[in-house]
Amino acid sequence: MPSFWQPFRAQALNLFLKPNCPLCDRTATDTFCKYCYSQLQECQLLDPARYWQGDLPLFAWGKYEGTVKRSMAKLKYDGYRSIGNMYGEWLAASWQKYPPLNTPTKLILVPIPLHAEKLASRGFNQAELIARSFSRAAGAKLDLSLHRTRSTVAQFGLSKSARQENVADAFALVRSALKPGDSVLLIDDIYTTGATVRSAALALRSIDINVCGVAVVSTVVLD
Ligand SMILES: [Zn+2]
Numbered sequence: 001m002p003s004f005w006q007p008f009r010a011q012a013l014n015l016f017l018k019p020n021c022p023l024c025d026r027t028a029t030d031t032f033c034k035y036c037y038s039q040l041q042e043c044q045l046l047d048p049a050r051y052w053q054g055d056l057p058l059f060a061w062g063k064y065e066g067t068v069k070r071s072m073a074k075l076k077y078d079g080y081r082s083i084g085n086m087y088g089e090w091l092a093a094s095w096q097k098y099p100p101l102n103t104p105t106k107l108i109l110v111p112i113p114l115h116a117e118k119l120a121s122r123g124f125n126q127a128e129l130i131a132r133s134f135s136r137a138a139g140a141k142l143d144l145s146l147h148r149t150r151s152t153v154a155q156f157g158l159s160k161s162a163r164q165e166n167v168a169d170a171f172a173l174v175r176s177a178l179k180p181g182d183s184v185l186l187i188d189d190i191y192t193t194g195a196t197v198r199s200a201a202l203a204l205r206s207i208d209i210n211v212c213g214v215a216v217v218s219t220v221v222l223d
Contacts, residue, residue, distance in 0.1 A: 039067035057213035064218035088133020145176035171203035180208035
């Protein structure tokens with residue numbers, strides 16, 4: 001029997017299903033509102049494989065600037081995990097649309113881990129969220145056995161040699177199913193100096209794992 005409360009309940013449900021955009025407070029269509037989606041799209045790299053070269057090739061969905069930068073902060077510091085899931089899907093779509101040359105088809109995705117203390121305070125690793133979502137979207141294997149063996153201080157403000165020193169030997173595999181000869185793609189949220197991913201690659205390569213490169217949601221523009 002229709003009740004007096006039904007329209008109000010429907011309205012409440014509607015509000016529940018359509019939360020506001022975490023970036024601007026307009027009504028969201030999905031994770032964000034239409035306006036912020038178009039701002040995000042403007043940060044997308046037209047050629048995501050443009051940095052796929054050198055010792056540790058880099059693949060990036062977009063540029064770390066503007067709305068992308070703000071959305072990353074919402075993900076990490078305000079706990080909007082849906083942003084990580086969304087970016088994982090976008091990164092997978094980019095990877096499938098513009099696959100870099102000479103890349104093995106059977107890649108294992110390995111997210112850059114957080115140190116245990118940081119993981120405990122944040123409650124989740126944003127790189128793992130992105131890698132999980134990438135793995136679901138692309139049907140790629142995921143391996144979570146790379147760990148940080150010690151805490152590193154923030155990289156900002158350190159010289160290049162101090163940054164490399166800071167992250168050297170900071171990674172190890174724990175109860176890993178990875179074997180020598182396996183091909184791995186490292187996954188991270190942001191690429192800045194590259195010191196962290198290079199250190200992770202070094203740890204994996206030291207046990208003969210083939211690290212093809214690193215895929216990130218966003219990168220500081222390198223040229
Ligand atoms: Zn918005």
